[in-house]
Amino acid sequence: MPEGSRGLLLAGVGGQGVILASMIVADALMRAGHDVKQSEVHGMAQRGGSVFSHIRWGERVDSPLVPLGSAEVLAAFEWAEAVRWVEYVRDGGAVVADIRTIVPPGACTDRRSWLRRYPGIDGELFDSRHLKTRLIDATATATDLGNVRAANSVILGTVAAFIDIDDVHWEAAIADLVPAGTEKINLAAFRAGRQVAEARVPDAAQDPDGFSGPHEIEIRHDWCKGCDICSRVCPEYCLAVDVDGKLTIVDPEACTGCRLCEILCPDFAIDIHAPRELAVVGTNTTNESSA
Amino acid sequence: MITAPTASKADEVTRVLMSGNEAVARGAVEAGVLVAVGYPGTPSTEILESIANRDDIDVRWSPNEKVALDVGLGASLGGVRALVTMKHVGLNVAADTFMTAAYTGVGAGLVVISADDPGMHSSQNEQDNRAYARMAAVPLLEPSDSAEAKAYTALAFEISETFDTPVLVRTTTRVSHNRGLVELAERLDRPVLGFTKNPAKYVMIPGNARRRRPVVLKRLDDMRDYVEESPLTEAFGSGTDFGVITSGIAHHYVREVLPDARILKLGMSYPLPMERIRRFADSVDRLFVVEELDPYVENDLRAAGIDVEGKSLFPQIGELSPDVVRAGFAEAGLVSKGIPIVAAPSTVTRPPLMCPGCPHTPPFLALKRLGAVVTGDIGCYTLAALEPLSSMDTCVAMGSSIGMAVGMAASGGADGPVVATIGDSTFLHSGVAALADAVYAHANITVLILDNGTTAMTGGQEHPGTGVTLQGTAATPVDLVAMCTAVGVKDVKVIDPYDLAATYGALGDAISHAGPSVVITNRPCVEAPMKVRDTPFTVLAEACTACQACMTPGCPSIVWSDELFEGRRKVVIDPITCTGCTLCVQLCPPRAIVLVNTAEVSHA
CATH class of the missing domain: 3.40.920.10 (Pyruvate-ferredoxin oxidoreductase, PFOR, domain III)
Structure with missing residues (x-):
C-alpha cells in the first residue's frame, strides 16, 4: 500500500x-x-x-x-x-x-x-x-x-x-x-x-487476407466527357478532372477495386483490373505488401 | 436587471465538493457579485453556468470576451461588483479594454478570471497569461485548488476596491476542472453604489490618461507593500538545504514529491513579495522555482539578483504533474527517480471526432471534393482538419477564417477556390467585421457559416443568435442572412447540410461567383440544446459491396464488420449512436443502408 x-x-x-x-x-x-x-x-x-x-x-x-x-x-x-x-x-x-x-x-x-x-x-x-x-x-x-x-x-x-x-x-x-x-x-x-461474474471474452474474428496490390484503373479517354461523376464518388480520392475537363489518375496506388467509378460511369470509359491481371497489362506499380 | 440581493439564508451543507470553476463562481457569489459575464471557453465555461440559475445575480454570455469585459467594467463603474470570465486566449480579445481599465480603475470590485490551458487540452496555444498582469500593472492571484479558488476570488474583490484596480485571477485546467472540498460561507449583501461621474478618471483621452499613468505605477508600489504582509504568501516545511517557490497547481505537485520541503507559496504572483522572497532565498542553500509554463517568477528573481534554479529542471512546455516535478528534482539530486514505469501495451489512438450526425460534416466532404483552400476557425468544425475529412488548411484564432481568406485570395497563391468556414457563435464573436472587409475588398471568397444554433465546442452555450439568454429568458436573435446582406454580400444562400446534393450544388455555385459569397447551413447541433435522435440506420450485409464510400465522412457510428467482400471490409452501423442523419445513405451506391425498422421488416 x-x-x-x-x-x-x-x-x-x-x-x-x-x-x-x-x-x-x-x-x-x-x-x-x-x-x-x-x-x-x-x-x-x-x-x-x-x-x-x-x-x-x-x-x-x-x-x-x-x-x-x-x-x-x-x-x-x-x-x-x-x-x-x-x-x-x-x-x-x-x-x-x-x-x-x-x-x-x-x-x-x-x-x-x-x-x-x-x-x-x-x-x-x-x-x-x-x-x-x-x-x-x-x-x-x-x-x-x-x-x-x-x-x-x-x-x-x-x-x-x-x-x-x-x-x-x-x-x-x-x-x-x-x-x-x-x-x-x-x-x-x-x-x-x-458480485458480477467474470466476463466470457468473445473469440477473436478471423483476420482478412489483406491487400493484394492496387487495382489498375484504365481510362478510355476518347469515351470520357469529363462529367466528374467518377472522381466525386471515389472513396480513395484516386481520380480528378483537371481544368481542361480531362480525367486523370492522381493516386493510382490507393485503388482498392471497389469499382464504383466503373459501375457509375455513364460512358463506360473506365475499367478496373484486379492486381492479378497487372502482370498481363503491365504497370510500373509494385506490390509491396504481398511479399 | 440588477436587483440588490436580500440577506441570504445560511446554507445547510457547509463542506461540499466543488470544481475550481464552481468555486470561483461561489467566491463571487459570497462576495456579493451582482453582474457575472463572459464568453465560453475551455476550461472557464462552467464558472458562469454554475450560477446561471441564481435570480440575485445578472449572469450572461457576451458575444466575445472584449464585450464581456466592457460589460463588467461598465457594471463596476455603475457601482456593483462584477465578475468577468474567459479562457486564456479570450484575454487577448479583451486585452484592449483590460490595459486601459487598469487606468480607469473600478467603481465596485472588478475581477477578471483567465483560465489558462497548459498542455493545450482544448486550445490553439498555451500562452501564460500571468504576463498580462505585468503588462497592465494589475494584481495577479493564482489559486491552487478549489478551496483557494473560492477564497481568492472573494478576496480579489476586496483587493480590487482597496487599490482601485481590476484584479486578474489566473487558474489552469488542473484547478478549473479539479474537484475538491470547499467550505461555504454566506453571501455578502452589497448595495448598488451608483455611478459617480469622474471624467478625469473614466474618460481616457490623452490628457486624462497621462495623469492616470503615474497613479497606476504608484498603485503598484502600494500593492508591493501589501503583498509583503499578505496572508496570500504562505510558508511551509522546514530545513535550510533548499527551498522551493511555488504558485498555483505546481505547489501541490511539489508537496506531493517533497512533503516536508521548505516552500514559499505565492498566492499573489504579481507584484511579487520581493523582500519576503529575498529573506527566504537567504535562508536556504539552494533555491528552486516550480511554475507551470513560462519562467515568469524565475525571471523576476534573476532580475532582482537572486540565484535560482527553475526552467533548467522543469519544462516550459505543457502541464506539470507529480511525475514531471519528480523528474526535475531527481535531476537536481534531491529525490530518487521513482519507480520505473512499465510502458502500457500499444493501443488504438482515439482523437476527438465530429459527432455522428454532425451537420458540419457534409459541407467539408463537399469542400474536399471541390478542392477548396479552406481557412478554418475555432469550433467543433476544426476537427474537419483531421482524417478522413482532411479539409481544413488553417486554424489560428477566433474569427480569423474570414480575414485570412481575404488575404489568401489577395495573394493569388491558392491553387483552388478560397473558402472561409466559421461557426455561428464564432461569426458573432469576431467574424462580422471581417465579412465587412471581404465586401469592402471585393474579395473572391466564399464564407461558409456553419450555423448549428449553439456554441457547440464548449458544450452548447447560448449566444446572440440563439434567441435565448444564459439565464433562460427570451432574446431577439440576430438574423444572420439579414446581417450578411446588410454588410453588402449580394450572394447569400441558406442550405440544409443534410442534403448532400444541395450542399455540393450551393458551394459549387458560390465558389464560381465573383466577389464574396455566403453559404449558411441551418441544421441544429445534434447534442445541444437538445439531443437529435432520429430512427437509426443499419447496413444490409448482403447488399454491402465494401466500397468504403460511407467511410469518407469519418462518422464514428460506422466501423468495419468481420465480413468481407472481394477482400475488403464491409461496414456496420452502431444503432445506439446513429442519429439517423442520412448522410451515409446518400453516399451508399448499392443502397445497402436502410432504416433499422425497415431492415427488421425485410428480414421478418
Whole structure:
C-alpha cells in the first residue's frame, strides 16, 4: 500500500459517463471522511475522444493527479482505454475493465491490410505486472437488470471491492448524483457489480487476407466527357478532372477495386483490373505488401 | 436587471465538493457579485453556468470576451461588483479594454478570471497569461485548488476596491476542472453604489490618461507593500538545504514529491513579495522555482539578483504533474527517480471526432471534393482538419477564417477556390467585421457559416443568435442572412447540410461567383440544446459491396464488420449512436443502408 494519498483512475470514451461516475466515487470518498480531489479534462475530449478522470483520497490530498504507477485501481469503461491507462496502476493493483469495445473510425482506415488497429481483449495482458484484472460485461448485467444505462454503476460495484469504504457511502453518493428516477436501477446495478461474474471474452474474428496490390484503373479517354461523376464518388480520392475537363489518375496506388467509378460511369470509359491481371497489362506499380 | 440581493439564508451543507470553476463562481457569489459575464471557453465555461440559475445575480454570455469585459467594467463603474470570465486566449480579445481599465480603475470590485490551458487540452496555444498582469500593472492571484479558488476570488474583490484596480485571477485546467472540498460561507449583501461621474478618471483621452499613468505605477508600489504582509504568501516545511517557490497547481505537485520541503507559496504572483522572497532565498542553500509554463517568477528573481534554479529542471512546455516535478528534482539530486514505469501495451489512438450526425460534416466532404483552400476557425468544425475529412488548411484564432481568406485570395497563391468556414457563435464573436472587409475588398471568397444554433465546442452555450439568454429568458436573435446582406454580400444562400446534393450544388455555385459569397447551413447541433435522435440506420450485409464510400465522412457510428467482400471490409452501423442523419445513405451506391425498422421488416 503506498504511503499518503491513494489514487484511482477512471477511463472511457466521450459520452460514456466517465465524469459522472468519477463524481460519484469522489462523493463516496468524501462521505467516508476522506479529503478528496478529482481532476478531469473535458472540452475537445468529449467528441468521441479518450476521457479520463483522476481521483485521489486520504487524510490530506495534494496533487489531484495520480502519479504514474501508483493507482490502486483503474476502472476502464472500454477495453482499449484499459490498455491505454494501465501504466498508472501500481504493481499488484487492480484493473476493472468492461469488455465493451468502442472501435474508433480511425482504427478502420488501413485499406491495405484491412486490419482493425484495436487491441484484442486479453485477461492475461497485465499478468506480468501482477495486476488483479477483473473483466466484466457491465452492459449485459445492466441490460439484464432492465436498463443498459446503469452499466456504469455495475462497474462502480466491482471497483468498490478494491476501495476500503463502507457501502453506505457508495449508495448515498449514487442515490444523490444519478439522474432523478434512476436511483433504484443504479443501486441495483451497483449491488450486482459487487458480485458480477467474470466476463466470457468473445473469440477473436478471423483476420482478412489483406491487400493484394492496387487495382489498375484504365481510362478510355476518347469515351470520357469529363462529367466528374467518377472522381466525386471515389472513396480513395484516386481520380480528378483537371481544368481542361480531362480525367486523370492522381493516386493510382490507393485503388482498392471497389469499382464504383466503373459501375457509375455513364460512358463506360473506365475499367478496373484486379492486381492479378497487372502482370498481363503491365504497370510500373509494385506490390509491396504481398511479399 | 440588477436587483440588490436580500440577506441570504445560511446554507445547510457547509463542506461540499466543488470544481475550481464552481468555486470561483461561489467566491463571487459570497462576495456579493451582482453582474457575472463572459464568453465560453475551455476550461472557464462552467464558472458562469454554475450560477446561471441564481435570480440575485445578472449572469450572461457576451458575444466575445472584449464585450464581456466592457460589460463588467461598465457594471463596476455603475457601482456593483462584477465578475468577468474567459479562457486564456479570450484575454487577448479583451486585452484592449483590460490595459486601459487598469487606468480607469473600478467603481465596485472588478475581477477578471483567465483560465489558462497548459498542455493545450482544448486550445490553439498555451500562452501564460500571468504576463498580462505585468503588462497592465494589475494584481495577479493564482489559486491552487478549489478551496483557494473560492477564497481568492472573494478576496480579489476586496483587493480590487482597496487599490482601485481590476484584479486578474489566473487558474489552469488542473484547478478549473479539479474537484475538491470547499467550505461555504454566506453571501455578502452589497448595495448598488451608483455611478459617480469622474471624467478625469473614466474618460481616457490623452490628457486624462497621462495623469492616470503615474497613479497606476504608484498603485503598484502600494500593492508591493501589501503583498509583503499578505496572508496570500504562505510558508511551509522546514530545513535550510533548499527551498522551493511555488504558485498555483505546481505547489501541490511539489508537496506531493517533497512533503516536508521548505516552500514559499505565492498566492499573489504579481507584484511579487520581493523582500519576503529575498529573506527566504537567504535562508536556504539552494533555491528552486516550480511554475507551470513560462519562467515568469524565475525571471523576476534573476532580475532582482537572486540565484535560482527553475526552467533548467522543469519544462516550459505543457502541464506539470507529480511525475514531471519528480523528474526535475531527481535531476537536481534531491529525490530518487521513482519507480520505473512499465510502458502500457500499444493501443488504438482515439482523437476527438465530429459527432455522428454532425451537420458540419457534409459541407467539408463537399469542400474536399471541390478542392477548396479552406481557412478554418475555432469550433467543433476544426476537427474537419483531421482524417478522413482532411479539409481544413488553417486554424489560428477566433474569427480569423474570414480575414485570412481575404488575404489568401489577395495573394493569388491558392491553387483552388478560397473558402472561409466559421461557426455561428464564432461569426458573432469576431467574424462580422471581417465579412465587412471581404465586401469592402471585393474579395473572391466564399464564407461558409456553419450555423448549428449553439456554441457547440464548449458544450452548447447560448449566444446572440440563439434567441435565448444564459439565464433562460427570451432574446431577439440576430438574423444572420439579414446581417450578411446588410454588410453588402449580394450572394447569400441558406442550405440544409443534410442534403448532400444541395450542399455540393450551393458551394459549387458560390465558389464560381465573383466577389464574396455566403453559404449558411441551418441544421441544429445534434447534442445541444437538445439531443437529435432520429430512427437509426443499419447496413444490409448482403447488399454491402465494401466500397468504403460511407467511410469518407469519418462518422464514428460506422466501423468495419468481420465480413468481407472481394477482400475488403464491409461496414456496420452502431444503432445506439446513429442519429439517423442520412448522410451515409446518400453516399451508399448499392443502397445497402436502410432504416433499422425497415431492415427488421425485410428480414421478418
